[in-house]
Amino acid sequence: MLRESEARYRIIAEHCGDMVLNLGIDGRIHYASPSVLEQIGCAPALLMGQPAADLIHPKDRGLVVATYRRALEQPGDIHRVEFRLLRAIDDLDWYEMVARAVMDEENGATGVVCTVRDMSRHKARQQALQQVASHDSLTGATSRRAFLEKLETEIDRVGNNVRSCLLLLDLDHFKAVNDCHGHAAGDKVLGVFVERLKPGLRGEDCIGRLGGEEFAILLADPDIRQASTVCERLRHMMADEPVYLDTGLSVTVTFSAGLVELDGALNAAALLEAADKALYRAKNSGRNCLHLAA
Numbered sequence: 001m002l003r004e005s006e007a008r009y010r011i012i013a014e015h016c017g018d019m020v021l022n023l024g025i026d027g028r029i030h031y032a033s034p035s036v037l038e039q040i041g042c043a044p045a046l047l048m049g050q051p052a053a054d055l056i057h058p059k060d061r062g063l064v065v066a067t068y069r070r071a072l073e074q075p076g077d078i079h080r081v082e083f084r085l086l087r088a089i090d091d092l093d094w095y096e097m098v099a100r101a102v103m104d105e106e107n108g109a110t111g112v113v114c115t116v117r118d119m120s121r122h123k124a125r126q127q128a129l130q131q132v133a134s135h136d137s138l139t140g141a142t143s144r145r146a147f148l149e150k151l152e153t154e155i156d157r158v159g160n161n162v163r164s165c166l167l168l169l170d171l172d173h174f175k176a177v178n179d180c181h182g183h184a185a186g187d188k189v190l191g192v193f194v195e196r197l198k199p200g201l202r203g204e205d206c207i208g209r210l211g212g213e214e215f216a217i218l219l220a221d222p223d224i225r226q227a228s229t230v231c232e233r234l235r236h237m238m239a240d241e242p243v244y245l246d247t248g249l250s251v252t253v254t255f256s257a258g259l260v261e262l263d264g265a266l267n268a269a270a271l272l273e274a275a276d277k278a279l280y281r282a283k284n285s286g287r288n289c290l291h292l293a294a
Contacts, residue, residue: 019116022102023052027068030111039118040085052114057084067099071112075101082119094119136209138187139194147208147216151268154218158262165227167217168258168275172287174213177251185245189253192243200234216275224261224292231257231290239288256282260293 019039022031029052032044040055047055056064060083067081079099096119101109134146142150154164171193178186194207194215201207204220217234219227235255242250258278260271274293282291 018118019114021052021114021116023068023112023114025072025109025111027051027053027065039116040087055086057086060084064097067097068112071099071101072109075103075107075109094123139190139209141194141215142206142208144208144210147206147210147218148268150206150208150218151216151271154220155262155264155266155268155271158264163221163223164262165219165222165224166260166262166271166275167219167227167231168260168272168279169215169217169255170257170279170283171213172254172256172283177253181245181247181249181251185247185251188245189243189251193238193253193255196237196241197234200230200237216272224259227259227261228290228292231259235288235290254288256287257290258282258293259290 019036020031020033021029021036024030029047029050032047034044036042036044036047052068053061053065064081064083067079071077071079077100080096081099082094082096084094096117097114098117099112099114102111102113104110134143135141136143151166158164171189174186174189177189190209190213194209197207197217201217202220206218206220208216208218210216219230222230235257239252239254242252244250256279258275258280260275260278262271266274278291278293282289285291
């Protein structure tokens with residue numbers, strides 16, 4: 001029965017697309033399935049006696065070793081961990097290991113059997129879905145939900161000489177663009193708006209679309225005076241050059257803005273309300289201008 005069991009195990013291991021590794025108590029490799037050659041480009045024989053931890057990316061090695069130790073300490077349980085190999089090319093090159101202790105006749109752990117699966121495609125799909133969820137499909141700006149999450153994070157960060165500002169923007173007379181030129185032209189204007197403003201922002205800044213023609217920009221680190229200067233620069237970047245429509249016509253696009261400085265005392269809703277009131281005053285005073293929150 002033991003021979004039959006071992007034979008079945010070997011057949012499964014040698015024909016499985018996932019990598020199968022048997023590790024000793026010391027963490028060294030006692031067996032590696034043939035799929036190792038296809039998965040990581042190394043002949044199984046070359047791995048015999050090598051510490052399995054040497055195959056793991058240094059950033060993930062401690063986590064994998066801890067999982068291996070838990071498998072030995074909790075032999076009745078199955079343990080999972082995701083990691084990158086030492087040869088990882090990018091952040092999507094991930095593997096998942098499922099580990100369980102191998103027991104002797106006296107229920108003592110003699111090692112660990114690990115099944116290792118390539119997770120790269122899964123990670124790529126996961127990242128693509130996150131990209132779709134966090135960005136507006138029309139303009140490429142951060143989605144409303146993702147922007148509000150960033151705003152909450154930034155509120156927690158301000159203080160101790162850390163400053164940030166919230167800029168609320170609304171395109172002037174946008175309804176007239178849709179009415180006169182059609183919704184396709186309106187979509188073009190929204191896309192160009194974000195595309196044109198992005199070069200005027202730094203990598204840590206974030207522009208999000210809150211809905212319709214309303215946008216918000218999170219300016220990390222500047223005080224209210226510096227943020228006002230940034231806003232004026234963005235306003236000129238938009239107004240000084242017309243937006244050319246697919247019909248051959250062009251429209252001049254301006255925006256009104258309300259600006260508030262984050263102080264850690266106001267939550268996201270209160271900050272948005274303060275910026276919105278400043279934006280309302282900007283629109284009532286002739287549009288194409290900036291007003292500061294009271």
